[in-house]
Amino acid sequence: xxxxxxxxxxxxxxxxxxxxxxxxxxxxxxxxxxxxxxxxxxxxxxxxxxxxxxxxxxxxxxxxxxxxxxxxxxxxxxxxxxxxxxxxxxxxxxxxxxxxxxxxxxxxxxxxxxxxxxxxxxxxxxxxxxxxxxxxxxxxxxxxxxxxxxxxxxxxxxxxxxxxxxxxxxxxxxxxxxxxxxxxxxxxxxxxxxxxxxxxxxxxxxxxxxxxxxxxxxxxxxxxxxxxxxxxxxxxxxxxxxxxx
Numbered sequence: 001x002x003x004x005x006x007x008x009x010x011x012x013x014x015x016x017x018x019x020x021x022x023x024x025x026x027x028x029x030x031x032x033x034x035x036x037x038x039x040x041x042x043x044x045x046x047x048x049x050x051x052x053x054x055x056x057x058x059x060x061x062x063x064x065x066x067x068x069x070x071x072x073x074x075x076x077x078x079x080x081x082x083x084x085x086x087x088x089x090x091x092x093x094x095x096x097x098x099x100x101x102x103x104x105x106x107x108x109x110x111x112x113x114x115x116x117x118x119x120x121x122x123x124x125x126x127x128x129x130x131x132x133x134x135x136x137x138x139x140x141x142x143x144x145x146x147x148x149x150x151x152x153x154x155x156x157x158x159x160x161x162x163x164x165x166x167x168x169x170x171x172x173x174x175x176x177x178x179x180x181x182x183x184x185x186x187x188x189x190x191x192x193x194x195x196x197x198x199x200x201x202x203x204x205x206x207x208x209x210x211x212x213x214x215x216x217x218x219x220x221x222x223x224x225x226x227x228x229x230x231x232x233x234x235x236x237x238x239x240x241x242x243x244x245x
Contacts, residue, residue, distance in 0.1 A: 004048060005103060007034045008041055009056040009075060014092065021096040030100070052107050054099075056092075057084055073106045101176070104200035108186065108193045125237040127245045144171045150244050151209035157244045158202070158236065159211040162229065164221045166214035174203030180212045181220040187228050194235045210242070 005022075009015050015034040022030045033050075035041040038061045050070050055063065057074040063085070066072060074084050075092040088109075090102045130146075132139035143159065150157040161168045166180075178201040186192040202210050215221050236245055 002028065003030050003103065003107065004051045005030050005032045006041060006045075006050050006053045006070075007032060007075075008036070008038060008053065008059060009034075009092070010036050010058065011056075012036070018096060018099070022100070025096075026100060030103075052103055054090065054103070057089065063087065071107045071109070073102070098175075101200045104196050105178070108196035108200060125240070125242050125245055127233060127237075140167060141171070144168070147244070148205070148207045148209050151205070151207045154208070155244060156242045157209055158242045159209055160232075160245060161211075161214075162221065162224065164218050166221070168211060169214055172203075172205050172209070172211050174205055174211065176201070176203045176213060178213060179216040181215040181217060183212065183232065184215065184220050184224055184228065187231050188223070194231065195239050198232075198235060198239070 007015055007018060015036075019032050019034050022032050033045070035044065038055075038059060052071045052073070053063075053066060054073055054075050057076045063072055067087070072087050074087055074089040076084075076089045077092060088106055090099060090106075092099075094102070128146075130139045130143035140161065140163070143161075147157050147159040159168070159172070180201070183194070183197050183201055186194045186197040201212055203213060204210055233245070236242060
C-alpha cells in the first residue's frame with residue numbers, strides 16, 4: 001500500500017528535506033506532495049485522492065472542510081501541544097522515521113482508518129508458539145533468544161507476548177512509547193485499521209527483531225479474547241511483512 005501524503009509548510013528547506021528523505025527511503029510506501037500554503041494545494045492538487053495532510057500550525061486556515069475525507073495533523077515545532085482545534089499535532093523536528101510512524105497512527109485513527117497496510121500479497125508467515133508448563137519454566141527467555149537468532153540471520157521476525165504481566169522490556173529495547181493496549185483497542189473498536197496501528201506501534205531492537213511495548217495496564221491483556229488474538233494473527237499474516245512470528 002502506498003500512502004498519498006500532502007505536506008503544507010511555508011519553510012521550503014523543511015519541505016525539501018522531509019520530501020527528499022521519504023523519496024529516498026520510503027519510495028514504495030509514500031507518495032509525497034509538498035505545498036507552501038493551502039491556496040497552493042487547492043490550485044495544484046489535481047484529482048488525486050489524499051490520505052493524510054500534515055499542515056504547519058502557523059497556517060491559520062480552517063481545516064474543517066478536509067477533516068471528513070482526509071486524515072489530518074498539525075506540524076508543530078514543540079512537543080508541548082498534543083492537539084490543536086481537536087486535531088493531533090506532530091513535532092516537525094522529530095526524526096523522519098518517527099514522523100512516518102505518526103503518519104500511520106493518524107491514518108489508523110482517522111477517516112481513512114479502514115485502509116489495509118500490506119508489504120506484499122504473499123502469506124508465508126510461520127507462527128511458532130512457546131508455552132510454559134508452569135511459571136518460571138523459561139519459555140519467555142527461550143522464545144526471545146530464538147526470535148533474536150532469526151533476526152540476526154536477516155529473517156523478518158516479530159516477537160509477540162500475550163502474558164498478562166509482560167516481562168519483554170527486560171530483554172528488548174527499542175525507540176517508541178506506544179503500548180500494546182492501543183492495538184487491543186484497534187481490534188476491539190472495529191473502527192481503526194489494525195494493520196496501520198500495528199505498523200505505527202512496532203519497535204525494533206538492535207538485532208533487527210520487531211516487538212511491541214507492553215500494555216500500559218495488565219488489565220488490558222485480560223480483555224483479549226481468543227477471537228481478538230486470531231484477528232491480530234490474521235492481520236499480521238495478511239501484511240506479508242514477517243517470515244516468523
